[in-house]
Amino acid sequence: MPIEIPDVVIDRLPVYARALASLDRQGRDVVSSQELGAQLGVTPAQIRKDLSYFGRFGKQGRGYNVKRLLEELHQILGLDRKWRMVVVGVGQLGHAVLSYGGFAPQGFDIVEAFDADASVIGKQIGDLVVKPVAAMREALAGQHIDIGIVATPAAAAQQVIDALVESGVRAILNYAPIAAHVPRHVRVKDIDPVLSLQSMTFYLKSDLAHSPPK
Amino acid sequence: MPIEIPDVVIDRLPVYARALASLDRQGRDVVSSQELGAQLGVTPAQIRKDLSYFGRFGKQGRGYNVKRLLEELHQILGLDRKWRMVVVGVGQLGHAVLSYGGFAPQGFDIVEAFDADASVIGKQIGDLVVKPVAAMREALAGQHIDIGIVATPAAAAQQVIDALVESGVRAILNYAPIAAHVPRHVRVKDIDPVLSLQSMTFYLKSDLAHSPPK
């Protein structure tokens, strides 16, 4: 009965939400799928179809009320509450993740940090103290953690992911360059700039060099 | 005549290449689409179909020669040569990008870094000195840059991207939370952990809390 909503649709909703938030800050009250689409580089039809999975939010002849739609999307995506995350791996990358200011304002709170290396264990970063990854199970036993961020070397990543899953984490943001194995009830999103670069080079390579933009 | 190759296929090739590189390091000589698929979580049929866009690399009854296929993929993707990149924006994030050790070994060299902030201009990072973004056009005028990495605040990003494009860059790795506007001959890949998190929460939200893994 509750028709299946495609993953691709879910992936686009946060993009819409971000654009709407920006419009809202600019004081815009309404926006059409046409205009939103032009701004985001997607077709108006796609936006309307995507939204139609969840309800009827627009008004014919007018478009969408920015505040209203933004709120709906937040609710749909579960962005109307806080999410608790832990970071595993506090090297260069993990450090950057921990100091990144973009998570907290969106309701994503990092509440623990773990590492295997004695030289960073005990170190204070922001208001967290890095704990030994060996003691992760115990440290997480009492609390509810929604999301695990994996920023370890590739060799350690699968092991860490297994431990996170056993600790009840149901979503993983994986910065390690591996294809993670997880049970079906766990979501994984990979962040891998190298893969992104490596697919773009395919197109660069085949472009005839230096052709001036038309 | 040269049938169009879907973007999704190109996006998967680097994943295959990485898995093959790993198998090669482990000393494996051949691998079947079955095994490779199991390792990566994709169907064997998909791997075979993807590869079939580019040629016939396997042997019936045996599978694929690991070294051979890896080399072919490198050639297809243009990974058999160096790519020159610049970083714009040397804040927390840009700094992490500059110090990240994962680009160079794959042939992605960062050859310039720019920022708008006087407090970082002139600073030395690795063997680069941060130059003023205002002088980017001149600095890039002589050289050929393949890829621009944008790690500026959102407000500056589009402007920076325009400048990169005018300087001849044909691919952009965009860390800024905006939907970039570029001419059709320019490729963009976005890296945005917040969007990834925001789509995962949709599934977390609707999961009934604490259901034990089956």
Added chain:
DNA sequence: CCTCGATTGCGCAATTTTTCGCAAATGTAG
């Protein structure tokens, strides 16, 4: 109250992507 330009929601068609199924080929073992 009527007309008009704009815009949604949605059924349906078109397109894209994935999966299936199997003939042909390969290597091994007897």
Added chain:
DNA sequence: CTACATTTGCGAAAAATTGCGCAATCGAGG
């Protein structure tokens, strides 16, 4: 040399996703 267990490559079917077309609706302006 034959039988057999594998596994590829690829055409064709199936599934997923996107885009089209248009009736219904809305608000503005007479």
